[in-house]
Amino acid sequence: MLCMTTRLATPLATLLVAVGLTGLAACGGGATTGGTVPADADVVVKAIDGVAWNEKTFEATATDGKVTIYVENDSSIAHNMYVLDANEKVQGDYVDLPTKSSHDTRVLPLAPGTYHIVCKVPGHNNMNATLTVK
Ligand SMILES: [Cu+2]
Numbered sequence: 001m002l003c004m005t006t007r008l009a010t011p012l013a014t015l016l017v018a019v020g021l022t023g024l025a026a027c028g029g030g031a032t033t034g035g036t037v038p039a040d041a042d043v044v045v046k047a048i049d050g051v052a053w054n055e056k057t058f059e060a061t062a063t064d065g066k067v068t069i070y071v072e073n074d075s076s077i078a079h080n081m082y083v084l085d086a087n088e089k090v091q092g093d094y095v096d097l098p099t100k101s102s103h104d105t106r107v108l109p110l111a112p113g114t115y116h117i118v119c120k121v122p123g124h125n126n127m128n129a130t131l132t133v134k
Contacts, residue, residue, distance in 0.1 A: 007108050038105055041070040043131065047079040047097060053117065058131045060110075067110045067116075067133055073097035075107055079124065083108060083131065084116045091115065 036052040071081045083091040092108040108134045119127035
């Protein structure tokens with residue numbers, strides 16, 4: 001009986017490790033690698049070298065009250081992206097951009113007004129762009 005338990009334990013452990021690794025890969029912060037900009041993107045935001053966004057100001061026209069934001073990491077260091085309203089309240093889910101070409105899309109219900117697109121990595125205060133929603 002003990003022998004049987006030992007023989008079962010190794011394949012089970014291997015299976016658990018495999019499941020664990022798959023789970024990790026699937027939960028990589030919500031960003032995936034190697035995609036293209038969705039055709040319906042209202043705003044395309046890119047983190048670029050020099051700890052900056054590709055633009056200081058962005059403009060978008062909401063469709064049915066929603067704005068589709070595509071964000072991509074085109075730099076060599078990790079970033080994230082948060083959309084804040086005028087009161088610094090985070091809008092929807094943030095996007096983690098751990099490596100170059102990490103990207104994701106957010107469809108956010110945003111009323112017309114002024115928002116900020118920021119990166120909250122410490123020291124990345126320069127990454128604060130204005131998003132005007134019409
Ligand atoms: Cu950053």
